[in-house]
Amino acid sequence: MTSTMKAIRIEKNGGPEVMQWVDVPVPTPKADEVVVRNKAVGLNFIDIYYRDGLYPGELPHGLGFEGAGVVEAVGADVTHVQVGERVAYGQGPLGAYAQMHCLPADRVVKLPDEISFEEGAAMMLKGLTVQYLFRQTYRLEPGQTILFHAAAGGVGLIACQWAKALGVKLIGTTSSAEKAALAKAHGAWEVINYKTEDVVERVRELTQGEMLPVVYDGVGAATWERSLDCLQPRGLMVSYGNASGPVTGVNLGILAQKGSLYVTRPMVGTYVATQESMQSAATELFDLVVAGQIKINIGQRFALQEVAKAHEALAAGKTTGATILTLD
Template identity: 60%
Template sequence: MKAKAIRMTRTGGPEVLEYVDVEVGEPGPGEARVRQHAIGLNFIDVYFRTGLYPMPLPSGLGQEGAGVVEAVGEGVTHVAPGDRVVYAGRPNGAYSALRTMPADILVRLPDAIGFETAAAMMLQGLTVQYLFNGTCQVKPGQTILFHAAAGGVGLIACQWARALGVNLIGTVGSKEKAALATAAGAAHVINYNEEDIVARVLEITDGAKLPVVYDSVGKDTFIHSLDCLQPRGLMVSFGNSSGAVPPFSLGELAARGSLYITRPSLAAYTATRAELEARAADLFAMVESGKVRIDIRQRFPLAEAAAAHTALEARRTTGSTILLP
């Protein structure tokens, strides 16, 4: 059967995203066919579109969606036709009204969570879950730094930190974004276009600096992030929206007090079915409790995926963005 989808035959700007008809086949062993109701937009999609993260071409794009299972292939038992499901992860191909996909990343969606909320929260919410409960176990009373605090991941992180009793310092690029991060629960907000990040961290912490910094910006903030860490602090570099971090000497870590550094990925923290289910259950519970609210601030028709990418790269989006088939 045919479905509308976004496909790319080359890497480049938003203009390489083509809205076309694709053939969607029956699910094979270990696969499911999902009729999608909402699709998540994430910065990792830009990395694949531009070629920063290589992938075979031609290809679909997108790693997050929510919908209803229409059919399953041999060996699939954890979901069945009619189930409401959500997912986040490879392979690319979420930008489609209908897709046949590996079933192992599908998670059944609680009735209390709608499709749009689910598609907007899964990748970003699971990211915060593993960052705070896997990469580093944050503790009540700690003060941490989280860059891009008014983005989709950032606003979830602000709320999650507040729920855990953690003092989150968020960085943003405007007064409007500062207000969003503060409302979401950031204890302090630094506008990097008006303030020096390192100087403000020293002021906030009375010179003690921080045990951990979460940085999804990359090139523009990397050294500043290192300079905000106390001896033996942890640098968590989990994205590069400003560009890839250039090569640097490990001596930089020694000079700043034996720092640790990690470059985590969601795939590594949801590598087993049990781990995926546990992290998803924690995320669902936070959302159902109201401690974390998913703020969808932009909705684009799937046909306008290129415009959505343009807005995302220009930092004109806040909160979460979804595509609607």
């Protein structure tokens, strides 16, 4: 092992320009840790939250939670993966934007040979997100109809396919006809262009007035009210992201007025907190991918050292599917 490697670090919060491509020491694993030599790294909105300071981190720090590669070194207590094995990870800690990443062994799972490193990096955080949303937060049943915002995004395209595999009718929202066509091609039952259509009225039409048992909303502030209005009485609002900014100033009385609604603000880490729960969720995801029921759509690729361009594209809504950061 060489003594240094390249990594993205930030010394202050701010725009894409704060990300620096620098030399850092190669990590040495503790007893319960694994060092992964990354072959590909995933890009997610949470990376922007940590970069701009919406989610606080102790500066200076790295960025990125998701990647795939080969095990470079293992700690003394690690038994479930070995040096040289293909692995993927999608649940922190910060620092995936690097040639090598050191992380707790219980965050790492073996990557099946049928799944490429790029696919692994593109789907771990996004795929685990859909797993906990659809199978744990609200366990979907065949025949149900749901609403999923940003259906043409990285999480959204996996959700479209997973819903179809479950026999669930997914109504997606997108911002353009092109994105709507992409979501439909990946299994969405219907798609609403929120720029040209009234989401609530369209849901009312599609459900013949029954509305929905659950709404999955990773957009946040911009869609909060309309999401609540799409729910049946006693329906569940799953607010799992803040792409348009965080939901603030919530009046709980609104939930009563709109039909004794439930709201949850989940995070993936709570649902895959142990090695066993991580492995169980990943296995369910991998099985669907290997079976061809979920295909990972990689819409963009950027070299890791050009990650600023990737952040700009993601924040501007110019990406579809997953975005991959590549390493030489």
